[in-house]
Amino acid sequence: MPQLVNIVEWGFNFKTYLPTCWQPYLSQALRRINSIMKIRKSFPPFLYFPISLFSYFFVSLFLSGCEKEITVDLPIPEPKLVVDGRIEPGQKTYVYLSKSVPFFAPTDLNSFAAQTVKNAVVTVTDGTTTITLLEAIPGVGYYYISTDTTFAQYGKTYTLNISAEGKNYSSTTTIPDPVPLDSVWFELFPPSDSLGYLWANLTDKPVEKNAYRWLAKRIGKDNDFVAPHFSVFDDKFVNGTSFPFAYDRGNTENSTAEDDNNEERCYFKKNDSVHVKFCTIGKTEFEFLRRFEIEISNNGNPFAAPSSIPTNITGDSPALGIWCGYGSTIHKLKLIPVN
Secondary structure, eight states, X not given: OHHHHHHHHHHHHHGGXXXXXXXHHHHHHHHHHHHHHHHHTXXXXXXXXXXXXXXXXXXXXXXXXXXXOOXXXXXXXXXXXXXXXXXXXXXXXXXXXXXXXXXXXXXXXXXXXXXXXXXXXXXXXXXXXXXXXXESSTTTOSEEEEOOSSSOOTTOEEEEEEEETTEEEEEEEEOOOOOOOSEEEEEEXXXXXXXXXXXXEEEOOSSSOOEEEEEXXXXXXXXXXXXXXXXXXXXXXXXXXXXXXXXXXXXXTTOOOGGGSSTTTTOEETTOEEEEEEEEEOHHHHHHHHHHHHHHHTTXXXXXXXOOOOOOOEESSOEEEEEXXXXXXXXXXXXXXXX
């Protein structure tokens, strides 16, 4: 009883500090509580607690019944060039070019077509030799590629130059020497008798400051190498040491494959044939990929702090994205569990 009296007295005193739209609701709730208090004096003690709970609920209900619509006019940002480029020994050099869009922009096919960058002039040079990347599908834009697989070499630095929509951009990356994994193996994840993770052992070089990226491809199931969440790490805490680590299976974005949408999601499966691509990357490239993957994992999290993602693209106007050299090694295995 005293607790309920205190609530009513506090309510009448506090009412004047509430928004005007709340005051009628609180007054009505308090009047009803006063009536309940008068009636309940004749109730046996064992009913006091349920009535108190009812009173607390009534106050909460009326206090939460007031809403105010707020309209926020979000500024429309200027579109920026978005670059996703890769150069790797033994592989085709490619660059994706698109434009940034507002957060609430449409995502239909027409909008996607408007985001692509067409008729760009894209070249890559090592200071001596220059190659030109052409549109994979002429007139469509977006995907620019060179079929020369002998151009990229370990230890060399490559400059990307882009001329698009009247503006020029450039970026530089170095292909680090590869650091191969000591071993790769498959372990089941109990209680499953067929699904599990890939494990590997790495011996980091003590002199260099290294950064790495892990990708994997299931032969006959994946069209390309797929990176799992948090696919990059550096040797800040493991410099010069030998250590084991594990990765789950990455999923292609918006995949409709059955094993990307059932209990096999994120797991490797016994008897699959898998190629692991383990890559060394530069510090700038590592920071971009690390921050990018953090932002992807924070998608939809209302408590995530917003942050800017670094880029190594410079030009006549601000741009986004990465031009990345990969020093990679391929490890092939059939998934026979060791446990």
